[in-house]
Amino acid sequence: MSSFFASRWVQRPEHVEIADEDGAALPAGFRAGAVAAGLKYDDVLDVGLLVCDAEDAVSAARFTRSGVLAAPVIVTSQRTRIDALRVVAANSGNANAATGAPGLAVAIAMQEAAAQAAGVEPDQVAVASTGVIGIPLDPGRVAAGLARAAQKLHDAGGDELTEAIMTTDAFPKRASLTVRLPSGQVRLSAQAKGAGMIEPRFATMLCFVQTDARLAPETADLLLGVCVKRSFDRISVDGQLSTNDTAILICSGASGVRVEPESEDELRLGEALDALLRMLAIMIVRDGEGAQRIGRVIVRGGQAETVERCARAVANSPLVKTALHGADPNWGRIAQAVGAALPGTAPLALDIAIEGIAVCCDGAVAPHDEDALRAAAAAVEIEYEVGLPGAGAESEVFFSDLSHEYVTINAEYTT
Amino acid sequence: MSSFFASRWVQRPEHVEIADEDGAALPAGFRAGAVAAGLKYDDVLDVGLLVCDAEDAVSAARFTRSGVLAAPVIVTSQRTRIDALRVVAANSGNANAATGAPGLAVAIAMQEAAAQAAGVEPDQVAVASTGVIGIPLDPGRVAAGLARAAQKLHDAGGDELTEAIMTTDAFPKRASLTVRLPSGQVRLSAQAKGAGMIEPRFATMLCFVQTDARLAPETADLLLGVCVKRSFDRISVDGQLSTNDTAILICSGASGVRVEPESEDELRLGEALDALLRMLAIMIVRDGEGAQRIGRVIVRGGQAETVERCARAVANSPLVKTALHGADPNWGRIAQAVGAALPGTAPLALDIAIEGIAVCCDGAVAPHDEDALRAAAAAVEIEYEVGLPGAGAESEVFFSDLSHEYVTINAEYTT
Numbered sequence A, B: 001m002s003s004f005f006a007s008r009w010v011q012r013p014e015h016v017e018i019a020d021e022d023g024a025a026l027p028a029g030f031r032a033g034a035v036a037a038g039l040k041y042d043d044v045l046d047v048g049l050l051v052c053d054a055e056d057a058v059s060a061a062r063f064t065r066s067g068v069l070a071a072p073v074i075v076t077s078q079r080t081r082i083d084a085l086r087v088v089a090a091n092s093g094n095a096n097a098a099t100g101a102p103g104l105a106v107a108i109a110m111q112e113a114a115a116q117a118a119g120v121e122p123d124q125v126a127v128a129s130t131g132v133i134g135i136p137l138d139p140g141r142v143a144a145g146l147a148r149a150a151q152k153l154h155d156a157g158g159d160e161l162t163e164a165i166m167t168t169d170a171f172p173k174r175a176s177l178t179v180r181l182p183s184g185q186v187r188l189s190a191q192a193k194g195a196g197m198i199e200p201r202f203a204t205m206l207c208f209v210q211t212d213a214r215l216a217p218e219t220a221d222l223l224l225g226v227c228v229k230r231s232f233d234r235i236s237v238d239g240q241l242s243t244n245d246t247a248i249l250i251c252s253g254a255s256g257v258r259v260e261p262e263s264e265d266e267l268r269l270g271e272a273l274d275a276l277l278r279m280l281a282i283m284i285v286r287d288g289e290g291a292q293r294i295g296r297v298i299v300r301g302g303q304a305e306t307v308e309r310c311a312r313a314v315a316n317s318p319l320v321k322t323a324l325h326g327a328d329p330n331w332g333r334i335a336q337a338v339g340a341a342l343p344g345t346a347p348l349a350l351d352i353a354i355e356g357i358a359v360c361c362d363g364a365v366a367p368h369d370e371d372a373l374r375a376a377a378a379a380v381e382i383e384y385e386v387g388l389p390g391a392g393a394e395s396e397v398f399f400s401d402l403s404h405e406y407v408t409i410n411a412e413y414t415t
Helices: A071-078 A100-118 A139-151 A158-164 A217-229 A264-286 A304-316 A318-325 A331-341 A370-376 A404-412 B071-078 B100-118 B139-151 B158-164 B217-229 B264-286 B304-316 B318-325 B331-341 B370-376 B404-412
Strands: A016-018 A030-035 A047-052 A058-063 A087-094 A125-132 A173-181 A184-193 A206-211 A246-251 A294-301 A351-354 A357-361 A381-387 A393-400 B016-018 B030-035 B047-052 B058-063 B087-094 B125-132 B173-181 B184-193 B206-211 B246-251 B294-301 B351-354 B357-361 B381-387 B393-400
Touching (some): A030 A158, A047 A206, A058 A217, A087 A139, A087 A158, A087 A206, A100 A139, A217 A246, A264 A393, A318 A393, A331 A351, A404 B318, A404 B404, B071 B100, B071 B125, B100 B139, B125 B206, B125 B246, B158 B173, B158 B184, B217 B246
Parallel strands (some): A206 A246, A294 A381
Antiparallel strands (some): A030 A047, A058 A246, A184 A206, A294 A393, B016 B173, B047 B087, B058 B246, B294 B393
């Protein structure tokens, strides 16, 4: 078994294998490189460049919906051919957010520098930044870094690209997979970052995905959209939506394997992408600043909006999260969080189970084995099931605990 | 100056004086007492009784809107003459929540025991509980405690009543005031408890208010409603709505001073009640589990719903709260919280000031004196102002920081 699919909540599909345990090898048609450009501190990779050599590359992207958008998000979403991206230029150490018109000019300069370095048009370059908010990003250092990174591009650069986008991440999040499709074998790789400010419509996260399968733009957009909804949209470290969240899929087509809409190939590639992004998402939660254990809450009941609200309320409750941290099967806090999410609905016929042990039934305590419950709550991955009246809707959220380390990291991480 | 009005955010009205620094003295017509009934541990007050001797007492109440209501909330809100309450029976150590039909029977028994002890009808008795959830409350101990408490009633029992409802509160929250109205002098007292999420299995705030002014039920309801909206509705320790929150105002009329609707008396009594409840609310935040500093966020802008959402988002952001804890003027986190609260509104012309120092203007960093900002951010009470496009609406929330102690209290104190 691979070390990548290391959660009980994500099964490696049978047609998916690890191509490179280091997550460095890129699909055919891709090269990446990274340099230390002095945006963070000396000798740490902080500028990365990803280039797709195929002139007819196909792409898709998803962004944060925050009302405060970072400059690179504005530039990438509004000043590119979003379905024909060939380059990603990324930096850590500075989010280029809340930087106004000057920041927008810097993001545009970053896009142009990457285009020049990679030999493509600026509108085929996505830019992405992560780091502190409200501090000017030095365009000269970024441009010099991108020019140097372009000299270091190679087909096993996924690992360096990952390193260049890490901020408070405790470990890298990347994978390099082989996917057997009915029409042939393709490669799939991804580099992600994220450990805090992770939530709603995804997170303070970046994720770049590459494949050498050949997809129509509509197919790329559909697959990325569906898989992001089931992965980065379903995680929360601290309920904090970021200004910079960006996920980009680029397809080189270099394998010659064509993935047609509504085909078995599309289904299988979708399964692989789904497992890949869900695992990366869970890794982000697991790396939630200071996280020691992670939870999955599943809320089932009558209405989509209601189950979603309850799942978020449980996942973001500091009481539930501290109980998770303390391995305390404290179901009263789940009841409290659900009740708070559904004001005016009392009496609520609420069911709660922790690790399959029913603790609350129809709104009242259910007889249960306290010792067994306590033992089950000591695991590293804890599952909470919440039942609301009615049937049909379901929502899940993966979340981290709330620890001393979270407080330390965030109280002492000054801008 | 009194030690009660100890926040820069609450001014003592000129017509209000402290009647008793210990907060023990009750207005004319009220008596209170408390006993150790063995619900918590030996020799700690945990059952309290408040009795209004006026047969024509007037009352008003407000409750949590949680979908998971504790049994005492159901009983008090549904099985009383809510505008003619004369008695409050309260206990700590057990919230009698998520206890189902048996718990409801216990709350009714508690109501009946208090009625018998105080010599009133059960429908004139409010019951309130705070403590652990999902554990049966012993009706025998409560009834015996109430019977003994009835023997100990006295007109300076406010302090004991306060003590009997404390859980993890680090200090008592009560006051005894004199209020000069145009028509005469009246007394106003209150006993509150709350420290954010209280017991490891629970959270609650309770507040009992007494006055010897004579009010019509509609006036009592109006004043309590408005003042609760401006106090207990405006605080957050951890964003967690409780199942037991209860605020009850009882007016004995014993002073003979009649407070008519739309009168100067009503205005002045309202000002006094407002200052009293706001100060108690801030005390609850200040006692927020592990709290070391507290913040006030004021959001101003175009729409009521929008400013409210943003104020809550800032107050409940763990990133803002850890920055507050670390005395870090990290305004990027404010921008992030506001942006997350207003998805899809970018570019947002956002203004942010910390302690009056403008740090973000029209969505971008504003030039400011970083040293002065850092010095200002080191205070114990920090004010954050957020400006959104448009004018007219305003919302404020008081909140505590997020500290190591919060994590310790909630993670390491297992049930």
